[in-house]
Amino acid sequence: MKKQILTACAAALVAMAMTGCEKTGTIEGVVLDPFTEQAVPMPTVWMDSTIFTTTKEKYPYKAELQKGEFKFEKVPVGSYRILAGRSKYIKSRNPVQTSEAEPNLKVKLYIYSDQVNPGLYKTGEKAPTKINNDWVLFSTQCTESVAGYRLEMTQSTDGAKVPPKADKKGKKAKGKTAAAATKTLTLKEPLVVDSKLNVLYVNASSVTAPLVAKTFAAIEDKVANHKDCKGFVETDVKGIFPDKSKSTDLKVTYVAENLYKITGDLPKGKQIIQFSQEGKTLQTYYFEVK
Structure with a gap:
């Protein structure tokens, strides 16, 4: 019984040690307009289902956001979905992945005006x-x-109205519609x-x-x-x-x-x-x- 308790405690200590030493890294990048490749100032960037977002009150890199740049530090390695957006812009959703061998990542995200037509x-x-x-x-x-x-x-064109002409008594005749004209394209x-x-x-x-x-x-x-x-x-x-x-x-x-x-x-x-x-x-x- 004592041996089982010791084994359970050892396993718990190992789990705690692994959690404490979890590998982290930095995910950073820039948000660009895809048509011009120019930075979009003051974008909103966040990582789905995480605490990482540029909207946090204590986000430390707000000045860099003016240049479209963002940075998230101490991000545990793994797979995420990173999103970018801004008012009156179409947002983007991008899968990203880091690993213990490569915990840091630099990315380019793209958003564009919602006034751009298909x-x-x-x-x-x-x-x-x-x-x-x-x-x-x-x-x-x-x-x-x-x-x-x-x-x-x-292609048919709309028939143009012929201006009414006055008769001998000075009265204006009713306007007539000319036959529809056509043109070949x-x-x-x-x-x-x-x-x-x-x-x-x-x-x-x-x-x-x-x-x-x-x-x-x-x-x-x-x-x-x-x-x-x-x-x-x-x-x-x-x-x-x-x-x-x-x-x-x-x-x-x-x-x-x-x-x-x-x-x-x-x-x-x-x-x-x-x-x-x-x-x-x-x-x-x-x-x-x-």
């Missing part, structure tokens, strides 16, 4: 610079064919880009499903070969379609909520870049790689 953006600009999707008006909804663009389309040439793709994509859809980015060689083909595409009209004989046999996967990296970095090597020639979730196309872009 779409594709350039990187390294002074402000969010959107790549306008000039081809979206010509796009059709496809299943098996992935995507399809009409080569041209006819032609598919705009693809945007010329470099083969090294490095862009940001703001997704308007749910973030629960993974975002997939692919690029396909763009070819001109008969509309009759793509009956799964809805949006062509009877007069459309040919259109622009992805060649599914010539596809390249692009790398999708989480940056912040609903924001992803898209990188990869684009093959030369005309390309259709597709963004999709759960097999459903969200948006496509028409590029030409020189």
Whole structure:
């Protein structure tokens, strides 16, 4: 009995010693705007389900927050989720992990203005610079064919009212409406880009499903070969379609909520870049790689 008590006490002492000597480290970093790579002043940073947060009254590095910098000390080694945010900004959630061999960690966190609209953006600009999707008006909804663009389309314009003329007695006749005018729009040439793709994509859809980015060689083909595409009209004989046999996967990296970095090597020639979730196309872009 005495031996069992001694063994239990020894185990308790070992546990206490291990707890007292638990390895800790420092997790620090900076919060940046992903579109400009400039620091975001006075962010709020915290580690989920822990005591570590920049909002604590006794947080010692409030001056550094002016430069977007933060620091948490004496953090036990392990796996965490670190978050960053600020009023009128979209926050980010990032998993981090430290170990006894590497208890210290430096990270970059990204948050962006909630006024940024969904779409594709350039990187390294002074402000969010959107790549306008000039081809979206010509796009059709496809299943098996992935995507399809009409080569041209006819657009109606509102009929203009003819100013009323006075008759011989000086009375004004009632205004007449002119016949509706039409104009033919032609598919705009693809945007010329470099083969090294490095862009940001703001997704308007749910973030629960993974975002997939692919690029396909763009070819001109008969509309009759793509009956799964809805949006062509009877007069459309040919259109622009992805060649599914010539596809390249692009790398999708989480940056912040609903924001992803898209990188990869684009093959030369005309390309259709597709963004999709759960097999459903969200948006496509028409590029030409020189």
